[in-house]
Amino acid sequence: MARVIVITSGKGGVGKTTTTANLGMSLVQLGYQTALVDADIGLRNLDLLLGLENRVIYTALEVLSGECRIEQALIKDKRQPGLVLLPAAQNRNKDSINAEQMKYLISLLEPQYDYILIDCPAGIETGFHNAIGPANEAIVVTTPEIAAVRDADRVIGLLEANGIKQITLLVNRLRPQMVKANDMMSVADVKEILAIPLIGVIPEDECVIVSTNRGEPLVLEKKISLPGLAFEHTACRLDGQQVEFLDLQSYSKGPLKRLRKFFLGSSNT
Ligand code: ADP
Ligand code: MG
Secondary structure (H helix, E strand, O other), X not given: OOEEEEEEOOOOOOOXXXXXXXXXXXXXXXXXXXXXXXXXXXXXXXXXXXXXXXXXXXXHHHHHHOOOOHHHHOEEOOOOXXXXXXXXXXXXXXXXXXHHHHHXXXXXXXXXXXXXXXXXXXXXXXXXXXXXXXXXXXEEEEOOOXXXXXXXXXXXXXXXXXXXXXXXXXXXXXXXXXXXXXXXXXXXXXXXXXXXXXXXXXXXXXXXXXXXHHOOOHHHOOOOOHHHHHHHHHHHHHOOXXXXXXOHHHHOOHHHHHHHHHHHHHOOO
């Protein structure tokens, strides 16, 4: 039976789509058949982050209207056999699909995949409820900022109210130097406020923006970056492996940049 995991946050722009793309790729690298479902109807961008935008022909809506079969809508990633994307429609709004239909789509995928990751839209309205409906687990993504953490707290409450018990926390865009200077919440602060288990910590790094623009998820890069490594570790934890959290402080930019390059250039683990 597939593990169906929704990647959600409440607040927009905190890294849900980036997380979905990179965790999906990492899970395939771990040997799992993985389907990524874009539930952000009208504002899709998972296809862009994966560099698959030119291959979208059908979307979830054509599957539902009977215009095509699910296999026709799924885009297979040539770089990463084992990964498929079910794109969302771009020219429709979030009300063009309902929770039952979303559950139906996921039920079509469940027999064939080990992991199904659902990229949730921002907000807590229809699109959110559609995306969380079929999920039995959730990863709540937040940045260490007060507004994002408060929205994450609200979302955790809603997930619990909807019967999702397995909820983990991913803290994205951490800036260790700012934490050290007391200008940013630490991971421990965020964890204490939200009181759910931590699955990953991803540092702020401009290479994430570059990878977004290129449509090349970080975890595919030959010379893995620090955020790429942190996403890989997150996938391993999702898979039940015990992986120590990276000491991001010691990898920070500035005088330690060379050291970071040295370690990451010589090791892939
Ligand atoms: P969401 O899906 O939650 O709206 P995205 O995944 O689309 O968020 O990310 C929003 C923007 O933030 C993107 O431009 C992305 O490149 C950038 N971003 C995400 N995570 C990081 C990070 N760790 N460091 C730097 N930029 C990031
Ligand atoms: Mg998104």
